[in-house]
Amino acid sequence: MQSTDQPTAIDKALDVLFHLHAEDAPQGVSAIGRALDMPKSSAHRLLSTLRRRQLVEQDESGRYRPGIALLALGLGVLAREPLVVAGRAVLEAEAASLGETFFLVAARDGRLVVLEKVEGTGLLRASPPVGSEVPVHATAVGKLYLAHAPELVRNGETTPFTEHTLRSEVALAREVEQARSDGHAQNRQEWLEGLSVIAAPIFLRGEITGAICVALPSTRLAQLEDADVIERVKRAAREIEARMGGPQREAERSRT
Amino acid sequence: MQSTDQPTAIDKALDVLFHLHAEDAPQGVSAIGRALDMPKSSAHRLLSTLRRRQLVEQDESGRYRPGIALLALGLGVLAREPLVVAGRAVLEAEAASLGETFFLVAARDGRLVVLEKVEGTGLLRASPPVGSEVPVHATAVGKLYLAHAPELVRNGETTPFTEHTLRSEVALAREVEQARSDGHAQNRQEWLEGLSVIAAPIFLRGEITGAICVALPSTRLAQLEDADVIERVKRAAREIEARMGGPQREAERSRT
DNA sequence: TCCAACGTTCCGTATTATAGAACGGCGTGC
DNA sequence: GCACGCCGTTCTATAATACGGAACGTTGGA
Structure with missing residues (x-):
């Protein structure tokens, strides 16, 4: 070409x-x-x-x-996404239980795309619509992808969105490293002022296929026990993995 | 052309x-x-x-x-539809309350299209996806459009889907006439075996802009009081009209 | 009443799409 | 283990298509 x-x-x-x-x-x-x-x-x-x-x-x-x-074309795409089919019920249960908005996000052609969203009861000021793109370097899901499959996302962008956006590559790399070891990632107002996110990766056959995350007002997260929310999101990710064809056996994970 | x-x-x-x-x-x-x-x-x-x-x-x-x-393109279309924006919350409330599946349907270029759906708790055997087309001559919404704005739908088709599908134009015309006077329409297994639907029209500025309907297994409807369900659907239609910019004053309705 | 801007249609010209052939890679069946 | 067949991709001369300026009827505002 x-x-x-x-x-x-x-x-x-x-x-x-x-x-x-x-x-x-x-x-x-x-x-x-x-x-x-x-x-x-x-x-x-x-x-x-x-x-x-x-x-x-x-x-x-x-x-x-x-x-x-x-x-019809757009919803046909949604219906084809195993991640969405498996994850929707989990998102709904979690959103109802915690009262906050849960998302499914995955990489498509180097970009992070919102695949599904279930809104909580609280009024969330800003929330990306399904189908829209979210940045890599200033989101919790972006950090997860950088940790587990950096080749799936384009990380050229470094636009500072808020005063909390990580300015240095070193700082971002540190968070990515932590995301890899912790099994989850966070975003504290790095993209949108007042918005904090906790995300957990969803694996299929040993590869990351997407992430589930919850978005809450930063003030709300301060009232909750971080660890509780994190555990909740990670448990939801395991649940989605199970619905997508059972947990991967070690044999399969290492075969690649 | x-x-x-x-x-x-x-x-x-x-x-x-x-x-x-x-x-x-x-x-x-x-x-x-x-x-x-x-x-x-x-x-x-x-x-x-x-x-x-x-x-x-x-x-x-x-x-x-x-x-x-x-x-993104498809959901952009949804976000543009005032009927969907106004109606989604009503559908969710009704679906949760009755436990059955509610739809918004409207005419687009002569065809009836499902614009929104909120599923109930019951397992509904067949339910058209959002974005898909439904027939005119064998559905409750079709009868409403034939009653209030026949020029908005193409009614050439007369395919008999089930043994309950109305075979004669006279029978259909009678139901259309009844729909016009009653302010609602019904469909008893005329399209899909075992599926009954009750629909009410949604008016804006005196013109029909769509319809809300509930789909239930015919056996379930037999257990309920028809009149109760009908009242419920009609009330939901009025609620959506109110959310779409207030009720039309008589002066506006008759001005055309 | 006039005017300007709108959506639509027309048609000769020039740019575009077309489709057959060829290529390298991959999986299958011999 | 080898060869065959089918895959997705690329190339290029030719044929067909897209292009856009001009003109038309209509509408809404001045």
Whole structure:
């Protein structure tokens, strides 16, 4: 694949689709053309093709928005994820029990993606939606991946999100090392102010396939016994592993 | 738009995408080419373009499956639906209270689509997934749409699904008329054997924008007081209407 | 009432997609 | 253990497609 290849018609159609996804409100043909720097006739042709398959829809005034077919496609992806199928019930039980929000996160093509979320009763100020990406260097799950399979994530980024974001590679490496030995990782307001996370890795056949984590307001975590929450998350991870096809026997783990 | 227009490159790429969605297992380039009647080099090129945007992914053996980007796109659609945003909490409350599965269904481009589902505690044998289509002529929601906005659904189909499916247009018209006057509709095993549904329409500004329904085993419904369940569903519909921007005043309803 | 901006359609041109052949790697069956 | 067949991938000349400027009818605001 050369670096000089030009965007195909499919690329341009996907540009339009992702652009609509990124916008809050429905967009008109002209606005889309301006935003993506293409003639409105081109935008119209691409949209017509997408509309035929219901990937985009038009509102009563002719503006375009993402279409209903995306829903079936997206939920089809969820249904294919063994981690989600096995983990959903566990997340629900834990979220109900502790009253906080639990997530499943896994690496996909070098990025950490939220695969499932079950919200707790408390009002959590910020919480990434399912399908969205979370950073590697400033999250508990990121530390777990760096500890157990650094080749699965791209760790180029070092953006400081808050004043608590780890600034030095040494500090991050220390936390990664601790995550490896402890079997869990933490994130104390390193990504989002006021948000603390505790995460545990989920292994399948000796490889990390994802992580379960709980997000709580930092003030709430201070009231709880850290050790209790950590134990809870780790137990949930073991439960998910068991549901995904039983615990790996040592023979299998070392065979690789 | 002429009837003779030929599939564009985008059409072919979407053929590939929907084909992967329809298949259970990941598919190889050659198999896709055979299934869609195109050279495998063409399939490969289309897949490469889709892969760049993570609409498809490859497993370790090189086979393709729907990609994680579809998840974000699909859930973005859900987040945009006011009906879902307003209705989810109501569905959860009702499902927990009655212990049965509640749905939100709405018309999109002439088809009835499941927009949201909250499962009850009971084991429901068959239940359509979110994003899937349900028939018009053999469902409670279909009757509601035929009663209140027949132009929003395509009612060509008359497939008999079970022995209870209404065979005559007259019988269906009678139920539609009753749905209009009663403010709710029922489906007694007309689509799926053993499955009964009670549905109530959700109005916004005088127009039907969807419906809430509960699905229960027919044996279960026989044990309950029909009237109680009906009242419950209708009350839930009113609750969702209220959450979607307040009840419509008569002035607005009759202005059209 | 007028004007501007909208979504849509048209069509000649030029860029693009196409598909057959060839390649290296992998798994199977002989 | 070897060879065959199928896999995913790459290349390239040719044929078909996407492109975009211009024009149309409509709508909403000034």
